[in-house]
Amino acid sequence: MEKEVNQPQTIVKSSNRMPNPLVFGAVFVVLAGMGVGYFFSQQGKVGGITNKIEVAPGAVVKENEAGLDDEKTFKDEATGVLKEGGIEGEGSHHLERDGGESQNVYLTSSVIDLDDFTEEKVTVWGETNKGQKAGWLMDVGKIRIIE
Numbered sequence: 001m002e003k004e005v006n007q008p009q010t011i012v013k014s015s016n017r018m019p020n021p022l023v024f025g026a027v028f029v030v031l032a033g034m035g036v037g038y039f040f041s042q043q044g045k046v047g048g049i050t051n052k053i054e055v056a057p058g059a060v061v062k063e064n065e066a067g068l069d070d071e072k073t074f075k076d077e078a079t080g081v082l083k084e085g086g087i088e089g090e091g092s093h094h095l096e097r098d099g100g101e102s103q104n105v106y107l108t109s110s111v112i113d114l115d116d117f118t119e120e121k122v123t124v125w126g127e128t129n130k131g132q133k134a135g136w137l138m139d140v141g142k143i144r145i146i147e
Contacts, residue, residue, distance in 0.1 A: 059111050067112050067125070067142030074125040074141030078105045082117050082124075082143075088133040095124065106134035111141050121147040 059068050068074065080095030087094070091106030093114045107114060107124065124140045131137030 064146075065142065065144035066116075067140070070141055071125075074127055076128045076138060077123060077125050078136070078138065079123045079146065080105065080121070082107075082114065082120055082122050084115070084118050086134070090131045090134045090137055093118070095122070102135065104134075105136045105138055106131065107138050107140050109140040112143055114140065114143070117143055117145065120145050 059066065078095055078097070080097035083094055083096055084092075085094060086092055086106050086108075087104075091108055093107045095105040095107065097103040097105065105124075107126070108129075109126075123144050123146055124138065125142040126138040126140040129137045129139055
């Protein structure tokens with residue numbers, strides 16, 4: 001009787017197999033979505049105000065204005081050129097108005113990112129708060145570029 005000898009067998013796998021077409025489709029959809037999102041995020045100004053203005057929920061961005069249409073809460077109004085910086089820790093910005101530094105209105109905002117409007121002549125509507133150093137301290141709820 002002959003003894004059977006088991007020799008190891010070599011299994012050859014073919015590398016000619018094509019990846020699933022669904023994988024290509026999924027990758028294409030993801031890349032296309034990223035491209036479209038990037039395109040819209042890079043758009044320029046819309047109606048005088050950039051579309052990247054940050055506002056609180058419920059606030060609106062229209063042509064040359066942003067904020068809440070809440071005349072009951074934001075009934076005080078002032079006009080001037082918006083500049084960065086408050087006075088001794090009060091306000092993040094201020095409005096320069098005719099009549100010198102004593103006529104400045106110092107501003108904060110719980111609704112609008114005021115940085116988007118610096119160096120613009122604006123009218124702001126807000127609620128006056130008591131300041132320790134500022135003669136007039138206002139929480140801005142709405143802003144409009146006037147020039």
